[in-house]
Each structure stands twice: as C-alpha cells, then as structure tokens.
Amino acid sequence: MAGALIRFDMSLSHYFTYPPAPGVDTRPLIPRKEERQLYMRGEFGCKADGQPRPISAHSTTHLDVPYHFIASQADVAGVLNNSDFVGDRPCLARVVALGGKEDVPGVFTRDGVTYCEAVSAQVLPDAGELRNYETLVILTGFGELMERQQGVPFTPAPDGPFHIPYLDQSAVDVILASGVGMVAIDSNSVESQTSVDPLRMSSESHFRLLGNEPPVLILECLGAGGMKEQVGFVPREGLFHMVPRRVNERGAEAAHGRAFLYFYRDDPQGEALRKLADVMTAEELHG
Numbered sequence: 001m002a003g004a005l006i007r008f009d010m011s012l013s014h015y016f017t018y019p020p021a022p023g024v025d026t027r028p029l030i031p032r033k034e035e036r037q038l039y040m041r042g043e044f045g046c047k048a049d050g051q052p053r054p055i056s057a058h059s060t061t062h063l064d065v066p067y068h069f070i071a072s073q074a075d076v077a078g079v080l081n082n083s084d085f086v087g088d089r090p091c092l093a094r095v096v097a098l099g100g101k102e103d104v105p106g107v108f109t110r111d112g113v114t115y116c117e118a119v120s121a122q123v124l125p126d127a128g129e130l131r132n133y134e135t136l137v138i139l140t141g142f143g144e145l146m147e148r149q150q151g152v153p154f155t156p157a158p159d160g161p162f163h164i165p166y167l168d169q170s171a172v173d174v175i176l177a178s179g180v181g182m183v184a185i186d187s188n189s190v191e192s193q194t195s196v197d198p199l200r201m202s203s204e205s206h207f208r209l210l211g212n213e214p215p216v217l218i219l220e221c222l223g224a225g226g227m228k229e230q231v232g233f234v235p236r237e238g239l240f241h242m243v244p245r246r247v248n249e250r251g252a253e254a255a256h257g258r259a260f261l262y263f264y265r266d267d268p269q270g271e272a273l274r275k276l277a278d279v280m281t282a283e284e285l286h287g
Contacts, residue, residue, distance in 0.1 A: 002272035003265030006231060010137075010259040011061040012223030015043075016146045016188055018154040018162055020199060022046070024059045057254040058188070063087055063244050064218040066210040068253035069203065073215065077249035081282075086181040086242075087217050089282035091134035092274070093184075093240035093261070098123055099141020099225075108163050111148075115141030117163050118192075119185070121170035130178030135240045137222070137261070140165040143186030144225030156196070166192040167205045176212055183209065184219035184240065184259065222259060237270055238263035239277055 015024035023046040032039035045055035058064075065087065066073030079087040098104050098116035106118030116123060119138055130136060142165045145154075157163050165187035167175075175183055183190070190209070191201040209216040219242055228234050239262040244255035262280070264272050 002267040005272075005276070006263055006265060008224070008227060008231060008261045008263070010184075010222045010224040010227075010261055011257070012143075012146060012221050014150040015059045016149055016154065016221055017059050018164075018188070019048075021059065021188075022053050022056045023048070023153060024055055057252065057256055058220070060256055061221045061223060061259055062219070063242055063255045063257055064206065064210065064220065065253060065255075066215045067251075069206050069210050073210070075250060076244065076252040076255045079217065080244065080246060080249060080255075083282070084214065085217060086134050088242060088244055090239050090241040090262070090277065090280045091181070092132070092277050093135035093137045093238050094125060094130055094133040095137045095139065095235055095238055095261070096124060097139045097141075097228075097234040099139060099144065101141075106168075110157055110163055111145060113141060113144050115145070115165060117142075117165050118168050119165060119171050120168045121174045124171055124174050127174050127177035127179075130174070130180055133178075133180055133237070135182045135184060136175060136178070136180050137238075137240055138183065138185045139222070139224055139227075139234065140186055141225075143223050146186065146188070146221065147223055147225045160196040161193050162199075164189060164193065166190055166202075168192070169204065169208075172205050172208050175216060176208065180216065181214070182217040182219060182240075182242075184222055184242075186222040186224055188221050190218055190220065219259060224261075231265075235261070235263040237273065239273060239280060241280075 017023045029042040030040040045053040067075035079085045105122045108117035167190045190205045194200045241260045244257035
C-alpha cells in the first residue's frame with residue numbers, strides 16, 4: 001500500500017524579477033489599524049525609481065500560452081477548460097531533478113547553489129519514456145535562488161550574464177518528439193541570454209514549443225527549491241496541476257497561477273498515483 005499522499009505547492013512565494021523585466025511590489029491599500037479591522041493589499045508594477053508601471057504576468061509562477069508569441073493561436077481563454085490542453089487540469093508528470101549535481105552537463109554554481117543552467121537532451125529522459133506522461137517538470141535547482149530573492153531584484157553574476165536556466169534546442173527536440181502537452185521549469189524563462197548590455201534573450205524555444213501542432217504550453221517560475229528539505233525526497237513522477245488565475249482571459253498571453261504536485265511517499269511502481277489520476281479529473285475539480 002502506498003504511503004501518505006503529498007500535495008506540494010510548487011509556486012513561488014513572491015514575485016521574481018530581473019532587469020529589464022518590471023519589478024512588482026505588494027503594498028498595503030487599506031492598512032489595518034486595529035486587530036479586528038479590514039486589511040487589503042494591492043500589487044503594483046514598479047520601475048527602478050519606484051514609480052508605478054504595468055504589471056507583467058510573467059513575474060511569478062505563470063503559464064505561457066501560444067498567443068504569447070503567435071497572434072493567430074490560442075490565448076488564455078482558449079486554453080482554459082479545454083481538454084485539448086493541460087493548462088488547468090491534473091496530468092501525469094515526469095519530474096527531472098538536477099539541482100546540486102555537479103557532474104550534470106550544463107551545470108553552474110552561483111551564491112553557493114549548484115544548478116543546471118543549460119538544460120539539454122543529455123539530462124532529460126528520452127522521448128520514448130516521456131510519451132507516458134502529459135507534462136515534463138524540470139527542476140534545475142535554480143528555484144532555490146529565486147526563493148531567496150524576495151523583494152530584491154536578481155542581478156547579473158560577476159562575469160556579466162544572469163546565468164538563468166534555459167532549454168537548449170536539443171532539449172526542445174526531445175520535448176516535441178515526446179508529445180507532452182506542457183513543460184514546467186524552475187526558471188523565469190526557457191530562453192538563453194544572448195547579450196549582456198543591452199540584455200537580450202533568444203526566442204526560439206518559445207516559438208518552437210508554443211507554435212508546435214499541438215502546442216506545448218510552458219510553465220515558468222516554479223519555486224520548488226525546498227522540496228527535498230521539506231518532504232525528504234524529490235519524486236520521479238507525480239500528478240501535476242496548474243491552477244491559473246481566471247481574470248481577463250481573452251487576449252491574455254499568460255496567466256499567474258499556483259502549481260501543485262501530488263505524489264506518494266511509498267509508491268515505487270506508481271500504481272497509486274495512476275489510480276489517483278483516474279479519479280482526480282478536471283470534471284471533479286471544476287465541475
């Protein structure tokens with residue numbers, strides 16, 4: 001019999017930002033003056049000088065949909081409540097944990113944290129194995145650094161680049177060949193940095209994944225840095241569920257949300273997990 005079911009919240013606990021992405025501040029709108037009084041907070045996009053600016057939907061755990069790069073393809077409204085996509089329903093996921101492994105190809109160490117910066121086909125399961133899953137969850141180890149940056153913009157490393165994890169094109173090849181419907185990563189982008197000043201990022205991974213037929217959705221900014229410490233291990237597979245915010249869906253290219261991973265402490269063959277997958281359907285959760 002499988003052990004206890006674990007429901008792990010993989011969402012970042014705060015907004016993560018780096019130049020030139022907009023910073024996001026959470027401020028009191030109605031401060032509480034006494035113990036039993038109303039209190040409200042609001043979220044503001046902030047320029048470097050503290051002046052307000054529009055908030056980006058890409059500054060914390062979020063879902064990228066095809067409309068992000070391709071105007072003729074599905075926006076957030078077209079993805080949600082649509083059985084063709086896995087953007088808002090539980091799905092069986094293969095979890096790849098790369099953090100803390102110094103012998104992993106593409107590794108980088110910053111501020112005492114060792115993570116996989118360049119995610120390649122070498123560190124992923126092959127396409128044949130991934131065909132058994134709907135989602136690929138890649139934990140590079142960078143989530144630990146993102147969790148540390150609360151209220152402090154992430155800055156370049158001493159050598160100039162940010163060294164933010166990304167998918168190289170060999171990884172994208174495997175993902176597309178596998179047929180998974182979503183790739184989730186503990187990085188704020190799947191793209192590599194191409195220049196330092198001015199800062200520029202590539203776009204090929206987004207184009208290839210979101211523009212595929214069928215599209216592969218992208219979930220960025222997972223914050224699972226403390227999973228091993230809290231749970232004791234990182235599972236090889238789980239039931240992944242993205243719960244996007246359902247506000248202003250039409251014409252939206254991305255959605256903030258919460259990301260949960262369900263798994264068992266003792267289920268080596270995944271039998272209990274697959275029984276759970278049969279029960280935990282979108283209809284049961286959303287009606």
